[in-house]
Amino acid sequence: MTRDMAFFEFLCRMGDNTLVLGHRVSEWCGHAPVLEEDIALANTALDLIGQTQMWLGLAGEVEGEGRSADDLAMLRDAWDFRNVLLAEQPNGDFGQTMMRQYLFDQAHVLLLQKLAGSSDERVAGIAAKAVKEVAYHVERSRDTVIGLGDGTSESHRRMQAALDLLWPYAGEMFTDDEVSGIMAGEGIAPEPSSLRAAWDAAVQETMSEATLVIPDSDFAHAGGKTGFRHSEHLGHMLTQMQWLQRAYPGARW
C-alpha cells in the first residue's frame, strides 16, 4: 500500500466516523425527550457533519480523482465506508445514544489532541479546529452518562444495558493495521492502540461515577474501519441518507 492510499483510507476513516455518527445523531432532531436535549443533539450532529466536510474534502484532494466531499458521502455504498462499527449502531433509547456518544467522544477527543500535532499541516489544522468542538461534546455526553447511570433505578438499568450492548464495539477504535502503521510512520497520525490506556482510564473514571460496571471482556467486533464487514445497520442508514442522490442522480440544491 502506498503512502497516499493509506492517507486516503485514514481520512475516510476520520470523515466516515463523523458522517455516520453525525447522521445517526441527527435522526433525533424533533424526537428528543426534552427540547434542550433535542437542540444539543442537533448541535452535536452539525459539528460532526461540518468536520466531515473537512475530512472528506481533504480525502478527495489526496485521492486526486476529482471526488468532492459530497461525492464521497453520497455516492459510495456500504462496502466503501470506513467508519467504526460503533458509529453506525442504531440510536436505541436516549440512554443508548448517549452511551454510544460518550464512548466515541472520549476516543475522538484523545485522537484529535494528537492529530493537532500532525506532520501534515492540513490534518493538524482540521484537528485543532474540531477538538474545540469535541471538548464540548465529551463534556456533555460524560455528564449525561453519569447523570443517568447514577440516576433512578430505571435510568441506571438502561445505561448498564447500553454499556453492555455497546462495549464490544468500542475496541475497534484502538486496533492497528497497515494503514495506521503507515500513518504513524509518516508522523501523520498516532497508532490507535497508543490511545487505549488514556481512554481506558477516562472511561473507568466516568463509569465509576456513573455507578456502572464495565463488562469483563475485551472481545471487540471488527470490520467497520477496514470496510471488510459492516453491520446490517449501515446499509439501512445509507438508504435514508443517500436516497435523493440514488433516486435523482446528480440532483443539485
Add this chain to the structure above:
Amino acid sequence: MTVSVDQIWGWLDEVPDPEIPVISVVDLGIVREVMLEGETVKVAVTPTYSGCPATSVISMDIETALRDRGIKDVKIETRIAPPWTTDWLSEKGRSRLEDYGIAPPQPAGGPEKCPHCGSRNVTRVSQFGSTPCKAHWRCTDCLEPFDYFKCI
C-alpha cells in the same frame, strides 16, 4: 478604481452577521486578512464552527457588499488554521452582544451576569443553545432565559 485595505475593512465592518445582526463579521473576528492584488480583493475568512450554516451565507454577504461598492473581482479564501477563537471578538462586538441580550464570552467559562437585569445569579440550562456558538443559560432572579456566547 482606487481603494485601500483600510477602506475595505470599513466596508466589511458594515456587513452584519446573518444570525446575530447587531455585530459585524469584523466584530466576530472571522475576517482574518484583506489583500489587494491588482484589481482583485482577497478576503480570508475563518469559519466559527465547522458545521455553522451561516458560514456560506457570510461569504456570500461579503462578496455582495464588495460588489455593491464597485469591486468586480472578489476572492474569498476559507482559512481554517489557526482555528477561530472567541478571543477574536472585538470590544465593540462584545458590548453590542450584551445590549442585544446575549452574554459575551468570559474566560471563566460562564456569563458574568444576566444581560437583562444584571444579576450575577445565573445558572446553565444547556451547553448547547440556539446556534452552535451559544449556550443556554437562565437568570434565577429575573427568571428570564438568555443566550451565552460560549468560549471556544
